[in-house]
Amino acid sequence: MSSVAPGSMAVASAAPTRVGKLLEASRQEEPWASRVDPRVKLGVFVLFTITNLMFLDPRVLLGLSASVLPLWAVSHVRLRTVLTVVFGYLFFLGGVTLSQGISPVGHLFDGDLRVLIDFGGGVRLTVEGLQVGLSRSLRMANPLLFGLWVGMTTEPTMIARALMKMKVPVEIAFMFLSALRLLPVVTKRAQEVRDAQAIRGASRNVVRRVRSMLFPLFLTSIQSARTMGLTMECRAFSAKAWDEFLRDIKFGPKDVPLLLYGALIVGAGLWILYFSGWEISTIGNAQ
Amino acid sequence: MSGNQATTHLSIRESIGKLTAVDITTIAVLAVLFRVSMFGYRLTMAAFPYNIGIRFFFDVLLACIVVGVVRKRGALAAYAVTWWLINFAVEGEDLVWLFAFWIPIVVAEWYLSRTPNGYDGVTPKRMVIGVGLLYGSLLAVIYWIYLPTYYQLEYAPGVIAISLGIIIALCIAASVVGGIFAKRLRDVLN
Numbered sequence: 001m002s003s004v005a006p007g008s009m010a011v012a013s014a015a016p017t018r019v020g021k022l023l024e025a026s027r028q029e030e031p032w033a034s035r036v037d038p039r040v041k042l043g044v045f046v047l048f049t050i051t052n053l054m055f056l057d058p059r060v061l062l063g064l065s066a067s068v069l070p071l072w073a074v075s076h077v078r079l080r081t082v083l084t085v086v087f088g089y090l091f092f093l094g095g096v097t098l099s100q101g102i103s104p105v106g107h108l109f110d111g112d113l114r115v116l117i118d119f120g121g122g123v124r125l126t127v128e129g130l131q132v133g134l135s136r137s138l139r140m141a142n143p144l145l146f147g148l149w150v151g152m153t154t155e156p157t158m159i160a161r162a163l164m165k166m167k168v169p170v171e172i173a174f175m176f177l178s179a180l181r182l183l184p185v186v187t188k189r190a191q192e193v194r195d196a197q198a199i200r201g202a203s204r205n206v207v208r209r210v211r212s213m214l215f216p217l218f219l220t221s222i223q224s225a226r227t228m229g230l231t232m233e234c235r236a237f238s239a240k241a242w243d244e245f246l247r248d249i250k251f252g253p254k255d256v257p258l259l260l261y262g263a264l265i266v267g268a269g270l271w272i273l274y275f276s277g278w279e280i281s282t283i284g285n286a287q
Numbered sequence: 288m289s290g291n292q293a294t295t296h297l298s299i300r301e302s303i304g305k306l307t308a309v310d311i312t313t314i315a316v317l318a319v320l321f322r323v324s325m326f327g328y329r330l331t332m333a334a335f336p337y338n339i340g341i342r343f344f345f346d347v348l349l350a351c352i353v354v355g356v357v358r359k360r361g362a363l364a365a366y367a368v369t370w371w372l373i374n375f376a377v378e379g380e381d382l383v384w385l386f387a388f389w390i391p392i393v394v395a396e397w398y399l400s401r402t403p404n405g406y407d408g409v410t411p412k413r414m415v416i417g418v419g420l421l422y423g424s425l426l427a428v429i430y431w432i433y434l435p436t437y438y439q440l441e442y443a444p445g446v447i448a449i450s451l452g453i454i455i456a457l458c459i460a461a462s463v464v465g466g467i468f469a470k471r472l473r474d475v476l477n
Contacts, residue, residue, distance in 0.1 A: 171303055171311060175369045178315035186319050218320065218472060222356065225316035226476075229309030237308040 031076040032254060033153040038162035040255040041150045044262035049143045051269040057280045058131065060272060061138035067265060068145045075153050085148060092144070093137045100133030101125050156180035161249055174237070178228065186221050193217050299396060302361030303368075310357050311365065317356070318369040321349040343430075343454050347423040347461040348468075350395075354418055355469020356476075358409065360400045363418070367392050391425035415462045423458025427451060 052064055072082060102125050114127040160177035164170060193216045197209065272278060306314075353366040367388055398417040399409055409417070428451070 169300070169304070171306065171365070172368055174308070175311050175315050175365060178312045179319050179369050182312075182316045182319045186316065215468075215471070218317075218352075218468075219475060221316045221320060222313055222472065222476060225312035226309050229307065229312035232308035232312070 031074070031153075032257075033071070033075040033149075035254050036153075036258050037249050037251050037255045038150075038154050038158045039166060039249070040251070040258050041154060042159075042162060042166075044258055044265075045143075045146055045150055047262045047266050048146050051265050052139060052142045054269055054273060055280065056135050056139075058134045058138060060269075060280065061135065061142060064142050064265070065138065065145060067261075068142070068149065071146075071149050071261070075149065077152055081152070085145075089141055089145060093134075093141055096137035096140065097130060097133035098125075100136055101129040151180075158249060165249065174232070178225070181228075182221070182225060185224055186217075189220050189224070190217055193220065299361060299364045299393065302359075302396070302400075303365050304361075306357070306359060306361055306365055310359060310362065313357055314353055314362060314366050315369055317349060317353050318366055321345065321370070343423055343427050344457040344461045346426060347419055347458045348465045350422060351414060351418050351462045351465025352469045352472070354399065354409065354414060355466050356472055358473075360396060363396055363399070363422070364392050388426075390429060391422045394425060395422035411463075411466050414466045415459060418465075419459040419462025420455070423461065424451075424455045427454040427458070 048064070048068075052061065055061055055064075072085075102119070113124070113129070115124050116127060116130075117125040119125070156177050159180070160173045163173040163176060190213070193213050196216075197212055272280065349370075350363055350366060353362055371388060395417050398421055399413060402409060402413065
């Protein structure tokens with residue numbers, strides 16, 4: 001615990017309380033998704049990912065993808081952002097499905113494969129390959145979709161607060177927070193370095209341009225990170241007294257809908273696997 | 288940032304606890320740089336051996352840059368934790384990977400810290416062996432065990448042997464490149 005004068009403690013505790021109350025009032029107007037306890041979001045995210053990994057059948061995996069859409073719908077995210085996510089999701093899905101579609105999958109199926117395009121040299125696009133590709137891409141893309149929703153509806157500081165409340169060491173929570181905070185900083189730095197190179201008449205050759213960008217980008221990014229680190233040290237980070245957050249997170253009725261959602265996903269997954277009697281594809285067993 | 292006291296008796300958890308906020312933010316930004324640059328590559332990832340080799344090249348390259356810039360015990364483990372957390376938050380990286388990750392990190396951290404002056408005594412040769420050979424090759428071996436069960440793949444024995452050989456060579460090359468790059472960065476930053 002750091003030693004602080006009692007007077008300053010009184011002032012320090014009064015100001016954050018007033019500010020905290022103002023923040024609390026403004027938070028009531030935030031969308032539901034932003035007010036949900038980040039611990040609940042992280043827990044449901046883990047459950048969703050585990051359920052996702054239990055299946056190989058593209059139909060079930062597509063159903064899991066569709067189950068995330070209502071969460072996006074109630075999040076009040078800008079339409080442009082949603083369209084960007086949708087485009088990225090479909091691009092990722094299509095790219096991995098096609099690239100997996102031409103990979104060798106004959107050992108996973110009995111009988112001959114149904115060839116769509118024969119490129120020659122043993123490289124073929126097959127129906128079974130596309131099925132395997134779709135399954136693999138959905139297994140990767142589904143957690144991406146849910147994870148992006150968590151990232152877009154939760155402040156990085158609140159995620160760090162949630163991790164600390166879950167007894168994750170403060171160094172690791174701070175590492176995670178720093179990384180999330182530095183993502184836009186690094187992107188902006190890359191743009192600045194690229195503009196500076198262009199002004200100086202950088203080579204049009206892509207390889208040379210990337211090579212000339214790398215060192216300045218690393219250097220300026222590390223310098224920004226060190227400034228941020230020094231700021232934290234000045235606030236006694238190494239004394240392990242860092243526990244100051246303007247607002248706290250509390251579990252409440254607002255978290256129940258997401259918990260029910262998580263229970264529904266897990267329950268549906270277990271029912272499909274063990275009780276439904278449906279023929280679930282395992283992509284590898286005899287068809 | 289001297290490491291004159293013997294640090295070999297510290298656990299990895301204690302070593303991470305000795306990193307300052309400056310070290311942590313440096314590691315975080317390097318993990319972010321890697322994440323941003325790898326995103327384009329991951330979009331078209333396919334389960335071919337050479338693709339996995341390229342992935343490990345970048346894994347080891349960044350690990351060496353982290354170790355070369357921060358030069359403290361626990362830096363590699365801190366980088367691995369940050370990297371995995373980012374991946375999990377952005378892509379929902381497999382939970383299985385979390386546990387497999389720690390084996391090469393523990394081995395590499397143990398080897399790097401066995402110098403007269405603790406971590407600060409890491410020579411370029413020790414970097415190549417510790418990060419390139421031990422960390423990179425163990426990571427590759429674990430991935431080769433995990434990958435076939437996850438993707439239900441079966442490779443011919445010759446393919447696996449050649450691929451692992453290429454991966455190990457790439458890991459050593461990455462550690463050399465990473466070490467040189469880290470030294471240039473350190474010279475300018477300090």
